[in-house]
Amino acid sequence: MRIPLSNVNLSDIEKRYARDALETGWISGTGDYVKLFETLLRQKVDRQCARVVSNGTVALEIALRALGIGPGDEVIVPALTFVSPAAAVRTVGAKPVFVDVSPDTWTIDPEWIPLSRQTKALIGVDLLGHLCNWHDLDNTLIGQDVFMIEDAAEAHGAVGQGRVAGSHAFISTFSFHANKTVTTGEGGAILTDDPDLAFEIRRLANHGMNDKRPYWHEVVGTNARMTNLTAAIGVGQMIRWDALVAARNQVATWYDERLADLFANTDLYRRPVADWCTEACWMYAIGSPQRQPIIDALRANGIDARAIWTALCNLPLYRESCRGEYPVAKKLSDEVFLLPTWAGLPENAVDEICTIIRETMRQKA
Numbered sequence: 001m002r003i004p005l006s007n008v009n010l011s012d013i014e015k016r017y018a019r020d021a022l023e024t025g026w027i028s029g030t031g032d033y034v035k036l037f038e039t040l041l042r043q044k045v046d047r048q049c050a051r052v053v054s055n056g057t058v059a060l061e062i063a064l065r066a067l068g069i070g071p072g073d074e075v076i077v078p079a080l081t082f083v084s085p086a087a088a089v090r091t092v093g094a095k096p097v098f099v100d101v102s103p104d105t106w107t108i109d110p111e112w113i114p115l116s117r118q119t120k121a122l123i124g125v126d127l128l129g130h131l132c133n134w135h136d137l138d139n140t141l142i143g144q145d146v147f148m149i150e151d152a153a154e155a156h157g158a159v160g161q162g163r164v165a166g167s168h169a170f171i172s173t174f175s176f177h178a179n180k181t182v183t184t185g186e187g188g189a190i191l192t193d194d195p196d197l198a199f200e201i202r203r204l205a206n207h208g209m210n211d212k213r214p215y216w217h218e219v220v221g222t223n224a225r226m227t228n229l230t231a232a233i234g235v236g237q238m239i240r241w242d243a244l245v246a247a248r249n250q251v252a253t254w255y256d257e258r259l260a261d262l263f264a265n266t267d268l269y270r271r272p273v274a275d276w277c278t279e280a281c282w283m284y285a286i287g288s289p290q291r292q293p294i295i296d297a298l299r300a301n302g303i304d305a306r307a308i309w310t311a312l313c314n315l316p317l318y319r320e321s322c323r324g325e326y327p328v329a330k331k332l333s334d335e336v337f338l339l340p341t342w343a344g345l346p347e348n349a350v351d352e353i354c355t356i357i358r359e360t361m362r363q364k365a
């Protein structure tokens with residue numbers, strides 16, 4: 001593909017830190033860059049504790065385990081998301097239960113949460129750079145004894161309801177996968193303000209071992225540590241966080257300007273943004289009941305446009321997680337597609353992409 005969907009943006013800063021980690025020989029899960037990355041991250045999203053781990057999926061698994069969630073428990077998960085939250089719930093032996101997304105935010109609809117006596121937690125996904133309505137979710141779940149987990153993997157830099165992505169729930173997680181806005185190649189993080197929980201998270205991620213007492217294993221843990229080499233890249237990305245977020249939002253603005261008339265006059269639509277949220281566009285997403293010819297035309301021209309994920313409620317693997325219908329998740333899954341979005345995507349690439357969309361729509365009209 002000539003214009004990829006996603007691309008990493010690494011500067012000399014990341015390269016310098018990575019080289020330093022290599023030269024010092026500190027390349028395992030212990031080292032100063034790990035500690036520094038955790039400090040910078042915690043400060044950036046205004047949390048008391050941060051633990052970086054090997055990826056965003058493992059971050060969710062450890063968050064669930066730290067909350068004691070396992071067999072017999074149910075966890076509410078949106079029907080439209082990348083699969084990780086649902087898979088993490090299954091991995092710890094619990095059952096994901098799907099909730100539909102709201103047409104206004106494409107995130108969990110706080111009106112229709114399928115709670116049961118087994119519900120122990122809810123994982124809200126800040127989808128495609130837009131926050132969940134955490135305020136309404138809090139109100140819906142008040143007095144319910146349901147833990148809130150925020151999966152902010154797609155929302156580095158999004159702001160709303162007085163807080164940034166990664167600070168809205170009891171536990172919040174990030175991914176730093178190569179396609180994410182802030183990246184370390186592979187990586188993740190778990191954040192909380194609760195020191196006991198932070199202790200448990202650290203222990204679970206480090207062989208269930210007491211930090212103060214070597215080879216004294218208190219719980220069955222795993223090794224989910226991020227390497228110091230990876231964290232060195234992360235420290236560089238932390239310094240550039242605002243610029244990386246702004247660069248993607250600039251790309252979104254370019255798309256918005258060029259597609260505005262199509263949004264106004266055709267059935268093409270843009271991902272909605274609620275008035276209480278400032279989006280941090282991770283992937284620019286648009287939808288149309290006739291998306292396939294547009295995707296085909298873009299791909300024929302070497303542009304990596306892609307249909308959004310299959311709604312999880314449509315996957316046979318997760319049939320037991322359905323409670324009723326999921327009309328919004330299914331419609332979006334059938335209609336939405338993602339356009340190339342990355343820091344450094346040239347403006348004339350956006351021109352070309354939008355011209356192809358326009359031409360294809362005119363031919364089909």
Ligand SMILES: *Cc1c(COP(=O)(O)O)cnc(C)c1O
Pocket residue numbers: 055056057058081082084085125151153154175176177186187188
């Ligand atoms: C990318 C992503 C993750 C985790 O990804 P990893 O590749 O495991 O780091 C989790 N949740 C969502 C919503 C994601 O988009």
